[in-house]
Amino acid sequence: MSDQKVEIIDEVTVRFAGDSGDGMQLAGSQFTNNTALAGHDLSTLPDYPAEIRAPAGTVFGVSGFQIHYSSSEIKTPGDAPDVLVAMNPAALKVNLPELKSSATIIVNTSSFDNKHLKLAGYENNPLEDDTLKGYNVIHVPMTQLTQDALEKVAISTKERERSKNFFALGLTFWLFSRDLTPTLDWIDAKFDGKPKLQEANKRALRAGYHFGEMKEIFSTRYVVEKAKLKKGKYRNVSGNEATALGFVAAAMKAKLELFLGSYPITPASEILQELSALKRFGVKTFQAEDEIAAICATIGASFTGALAITTTSGPGLALKTEATGLGVMTELPLVIVDVQRGGPSTGLPTKTEQADLLQALYGRNGEAPVCVLAAATPADCFYMAIEASRFALKYMTPVILLTDGYLANGSEPFRIPDESEIPEFPVEFRTDPKDFQPYARDINLSRPWAVPGTKGLEHRLGGLEKSHIYGNVSHVPENHEFMVRLREEKIMNIRQDIPDLEVVYDQDADVLVLTWGSSFGAATEAIRRIRKSGKKIAHAHLRYIFPTPKNMKDVLERFKTVVIPELNLGQLARVIRSEFLIEPKQINKVQGLPFKAIEIETELNKILGEQ
Amino acid sequence: MSDQKVEIIDEVTVRFAGDSGDGMQLAGSQFTNNTALAGHDLSTLPDYPAEIRAPAGTVFGVSGFQIHYSSSEIKTPGDAPDVLVAMNPAALKVNLPELKSSATIIVNTSSFDNKHLKLAGYENNPLEDDTLKGYNVIHVPMTQLTQDALEKVAISTKERERSKNFFALGLTFWLFSRDLTPTLDWIDAKFDGKPKLQEANKRALRAGYHFGEMKEIFSTRYVVEKAKLKKGKYRNVSGNEATALGFVAAAMKAKLELFLGSYPITPASEILQELSALKRFGVKTFQAEDEIAAICATIGASFTGALAITTTSGPGLALKTEATGLGVMTELPLVIVDVQRGGPSTGLPTKTEQADLLQALYGRNGEAPVCVLAAATPADCFYMAIEASRFALKYMTPVILLTDGYLANGSEPFRIPDESEIPEFPVEFRTDPKDFQPYARDINLSRPWAVPGTKGLEHRLGGLEKSHIYGNVSHVPENHEFMVRLREEKIMNIRQDIPDLEVVYDQDADVLVLTWGSSFGAATEAIRRIRKSGKKIAHAHLRYIFPTPKNMKDVLERFKTVVIPELNLGQLARVIRSEFLIEPKQINKVQGLPFKAIEIETELNKILGEQ
Amino acid sequence: MSDKRVDVPELTPKDFQSSQEVKWCAGCGDYSILAQVQRTLPTLGIPKEKFVWISGIGCSSRFPYYMDTFGMHGIHGRAAAIATGVKLNRPDLAVWVATGDGDLLSIGGNHFIHSCRKNIDLKIILFNNRIYGLTKGQFSPTSELGKKTKTSPYGTTEYPFNPLSLAIGSGATLVARAIDRDPKFLKDMIDKIAQHRGLAFLEVFQNCSIFNDGTYANLTDKETKDDAVVKLEHGKPMIFGKERNKGIRVEGMTPHVVDLDEGDYSADDLWVHDETDECIARAAILSHIEDRPGFPTPVGVFRSIRKKTYDEMFREQIDAAHAKGGGDSFADLLEAKNVWEVN
Amino acid sequence: MSDKRVDVPELTPKDFQSSQEVKWCAGCGDYSILAQVQRTLPTLGIPKEKFVWISGIGCSSRFPYYMDTFGMHGIHGRAAAIATGVKLNRPDLAVWVATGDGDLLSIGGNHFIHSCRKNIDLKIILFNNRIYGLTKGQFSPTSELGKKTKTSPYGTTEYPFNPLSLAIGSGATLVARAIDRDPKFLKDMIDKIAQHRGLAFLEVFQNCSIFNDGTYANLTDKETKDDAVVKLEHGKPMIFGKERNKGIRVEGMTPHVVDLDEGDYSADDLWVHDETDECIARAAILSHIEDRPGFPTPVGVFRSIRKKTYDEMFREQIDAAHAKGGGDSFADLLEAKNVWEVN
Ligand SMILES: Cc1ncc(C[n+]2csc(CCOP(=O)(O)OP(=O)(O)O)c2C)c(N)n1
Ligand SMILES: Cc1ncc(C[n+]2csc(CCOP(=O)(O)OP(=O)(O)O)c2C)c(N)n1
Ligand code: SF4
Ligand code: SF4
Ligand SMILES: [Mg+2]
């Protein structure tokens, strides 16, 4: 055994990067599982290559997975990695600019041959010139070592090569003083029935670990202590998973069946995929011929009494616009999830952005108000899916739930709520034919939900203006104005159910940071750092965008300066200006990438300096 | 001859109303032609029954046509008719609430039988009870008199009956001391080759006229003097006609061929219909399978060098949303006309509204800015179509032109401009392959238009983010932000070409009325009346909504109060708040009907009272 | 629809008439379709509340307002998509679609062909008047080549769709045709589609008395109709003509019109209609047969085959998953993957 | 496309290769299609700048980026609609569409059937890999019933489209099929659609090596392919099999596979392929023939007929209107109706 020293650190950010075919997502997710089981708080972010597989070895084909974990609460997958595992030259090239200045880089030297260097666009071998000056570079011929370790396993050379991700994982585990057992168990389970693959991957994992132990290549090993998480059962969830689970939970709470009409689109497809596998919960998933059919089928299902939802991304939301208006007019409950991605048009389909807010709020013909919500973190998607469902059902209205590519693919530990933690909101269908009128109103201004098959409640809905109470087609001018205002008022009534906007940190600060959606994480981290530096600052996060919380105006008026960081050119800022007539300062980024905490920190410090 | 007196009046509003089958639109348009030829200024508005033909004789089937004409300049078809010609009980019932309190009502008593009274929902005959107290009611058995007059024409009873609209027209002509000649000529031309119908209609027209002359039913005849219109040739145009003509003119000025891809929808279909008949101008009209195909074909035509436009109404604009984004990304010139109608959803398809403004501005995924213009009057549609084309071509961008159902169907005299009055804006296609780059920029930030078929300029466009200058697909984060901002800046550059916002009337008033779109007419009339009453008030009309005129901020800040009347819940007001951080007062109406001058006048007077 | 017919109190056509005034033009063929539907539904043994009528936008799409059943007047072109959601969520309902040639075949074409392909149990009645009625007279995808309309003042330059051919090519399991002016036959066809399990498509030639009057005159005028129309009957030879003296014979794949009076051929030599033939060739020939000079236009059931429906398979999967247990608790939902505990 | 071929400097496949790196997965069938297109276009006598390639979204829809011609990578499903605008505005261009089974048949179905119906002069190549490739493996409208994919973990419950049958039912004037792994034949088919005037639809069976590998293995594996595929050749009997000893015979409307070695039938007794038959029955049978047990899958031109194209008629109308004069001045435009003068 060597005399390498062990250092205890608070948190660390590790990135695995290699070619699409190198199994980096697998390595990353196994590292994540192991980390979770080790009791840390964590946040992860995969970085897929832009949507087409590129020729192997090129920079276009680089696939990455980043994990940030810590002994205390964590909000982002980390700004800049402390450790990079680079499986080939292209992975090094792509990720180098992202690293901390003193980062450790573990390179798979086996792949730094002329061919791969050229594919990556390196003229000289970066391992041999000044490129990596200042970094702590660890040379490991991983492919070779894996081949050696698996010599005795009766599989092909190609199959042996494939196990090199487990070698890399093992080596990284050693570096962070981790227990291999959960991962070994996972391999056994995953490759059940394929003993040779079990054998190969376990050997590779151990070989990596032992390589760390035996060779004097690292001067230090690290240990991150357990995080003090709230007591309970946990699992890791990505935003898309959490969204899917949230809707199933909502259906249980509403005592309805869940119907999803959807058309695949990056980065929303996983919600459809997850729900397609949950048929045992009675979930009905309909993969439609297009987004229009998807939402129309959803409207049909809603008419007949399902908790009916449709999921998409920006271009798909654009296509659902007209039918959303039908949802508004027929006053049927409906949730539309928009997992935002880089726009306009096809834009940057695999990248994240927050630029569909105005479309969600205003992108319909006529006066067609709908409720708009936005989730803050991957796990929050679960709760916001339930909120969206609750509002849709209670107020008989379409609700748009905004998430984004970053939330969708990123993951974090999710404390599994007990069934009793979430209140029920059972739906009452109208069944009594006595005095039934399809457009009569309850105290919330909601109309009754009377589903086909119910005797005596036969009625017709549709997109033409409806007469108050009776629901017949009406061209009466005054009725139209009345109904337009009534629909608006009904949506405003949702305020009753919206919690107050909470201001955290320094209530007496001059500056309030107002965030929405996935900027929550980076902003929280930035604010933590700023407060650590002794400055005062407050934070409020807006989950309920339309209508806004009742106390919103009061909150905004309490602060000298409101700052809105968002991944667009200032869409929430525009809404705030038009709703509250205050001029917020803006921090904008439109690069297809989430905010880094440092970016928000830097801008906030500038603004604080100006105060 | 009788001793009826002749009174000279400034202006008058006449409405013809009857069953759908009664030929009221024809009577109205003939009255209009005659009025125009008599040298008056005028404004008209047809009022079609809601979109399905209703059973004859019912209130649903009433078709109306209103004309307001004057010896001075006119801006609206009139708030309340001075004269109503009511061909049946239903027409009386529907229109009575609209009339001036002392209006003259000419009723076709022949149709006030039990059957028709019942169909119209009258329990008692309104001609025999108090219903019409206070009005100047003229009883004329028109159907009978027409039959009598045509006794000798060898056509069927049914055909004879059909001529009763000409009888009504003739009678009205007499009342307003008009010359029958132009209408007699028109009948000859229209029914060329059908001598019996020529004969019948001319006889009916004359019979009506002579009836007025011979009977002592009217105590007074009226004369409206000629208006002092600007010298020149005139014709009457509806907004849809003017829009169609404007685009053909724009194509001439740009030296391009016009391509229209469209799908029929009320109230926009006439633009497609008009242009379909103009093939001799090389106009290519493609009636597509749906709105999406329509705009996509338009994009294809634009790619290949046409002045390419698409026309629709609200629900169609919703469907074009996604492809509009493609237009933004490919930076191709494109005009999208939205003839707004009552929404949301199918709404009130035959009625007018101004509620698509926010959809036009913000209804796209991602940051997808387009230029948005709005026409003020039917004839203004001609000029705004040219403006929209000019901007699209110069800035290589989609432009949305908003009109509405009221402008579309309403009509007014249009002074025919001389060819030389409208500057040319010939397009230069890129033809030189030297150093060609599809996303290089000129000083306006426009990229070159290089059309297929041009040797050496082969290149690919598309909806994925494009690299600056080269136009290749780019996922580079900084490039994306650069391009997002560049596209925004390019649209802002259009300001260079936008005239300053003009303030008319009292520059030193406290109150500025800011209008957009078709509210122009009623607001102008309201302001005229208010100023006549001695109060100060100013008016600015906004044709260029995005970007706004350079001096807009200055203008708004000059006034203590800005008032925005619009046919929605306050959409321009929202934009003004968010752009200029001022709180305008609102006058809103959402009834599927245009403003009446009196409505705006009343509200403005209230606001002036508060000052 | 469900094939278990339940005992229902006797229904009459009147039970299916809503309180809304019917607002089509005088002479519109839509009235006839409404009347025959209202006459047929009470005979099906299905409780009234189990019917759902879905439509798009168009004159024809006003249909649901006039039926006293559950219904939705949707948006233009999307009736089949809305109906799909209704049927998938509630397979026990009888889901009917009323649509026009613009609604179904122009803007709604995609949903139509996908519904046919999936064989989802919908009854679709196409009111084919070969024109856009509601928007006042533009050509539609079934308007004849060269037809002059408001948007084709020089005549169209488009070949029309053959709706039956399109439905057959898309995989529909029942395709049929009727004419508004032959109410008895129309009612038979409505009954046929009602009885079918799977996607049933009925094209009705419908006269628009305002914007396309007389487009089917040849098929409805007393003097011409018997020679211009052949009624297809399963298992019967194809005979038509005022004197029922003409027949259709098929040699190889080529159909001929023969004169039965001439003595060369008798009824036994004629093409015997087989609506159940799995092969689409017969239906394909029949759907185009009127394009051949001298041939009549067929009405009746062109093709009717039984294939498992989409909604059946959809339901079975869910039932099977249900049967395996689970699917009822939060724990089952949320604890299925890699759970750890923090104490 | 125009039938006047102009003198063009000799072009080579290289002239059609753009500077963009081709980014499909290793083993993807798209490469083969690209190669054969790049080999065919230079032989057509059309100047390079006259080609326009339009696509939607999907792996296959990246095609235009790799062609050094004018092109547009459109939005999902809308390639045919965009291409229609290109062709109508510039009938002299050769307009090609590259599209996938999701792009063309799922979201783009409506534009596809309308293009077929109108017989607009587009060449549409469908890259049919029976899967959504770009979005990583959801089922498509051509995926087999029961197929397990990311969105159908229990297997799909949908019958697939038969793209040829759909095209035929919609009125396409040329429909053909080829397989990525038979490049020579593929090139022939590309040439066939290039030569056609009117809507030419070519379905290519394309292997997605990542998400649907081997879906056509039976048709491409050395051991099975000769028995599994029959190549249609106009005017030739339908013979197939490794030993070319099997044939297809048709009796009435029923096809049979016969063994030529058994002596009962010779090549003369077989079904002679006639791609020009106006009647769609043959093409309809052929498009479904592989559903019959023991039958091979046909490739080749199923149907090829000449009908005036939409763009021709569209152009003629404008030319005729032009020829009548006018249409050149403001006065003609604005003074056509009821003008009066104010002095
Ligand atoms: C999205 C949208 N586009 C266009 C329209 C206008 N529109 C309403 S009905 C119709 C066509 C109706 O034709 P068809 O379906 O044949 O019905 P018909 O009136 O002839 O019965 C059109 C184009 C609309 N309502 N919505
Ligand atoms: C409006 C819209 N909806 C969905 C998508 C997502 N999407 C992109 S490609 C695709 C399917 C691709 O399948 P296919 O056309 O078969 O192409 P392949 O990748 O298999 O070649 C989907 C669903 C999109 N880009 N735009
Ligand atoms: S316009 Fe035609 S289709 Fe519509 S109701 Fe009238 S007759 Fe019937
Ligand atoms: S995912 Fe499939 S279709 Fe797409 S490039 Fe890869 S192999 Fe080809
Ligand atoms: Mg129709």
Ligand SMILES: [Mg+2]
């Ligand atoms: Mg595919």
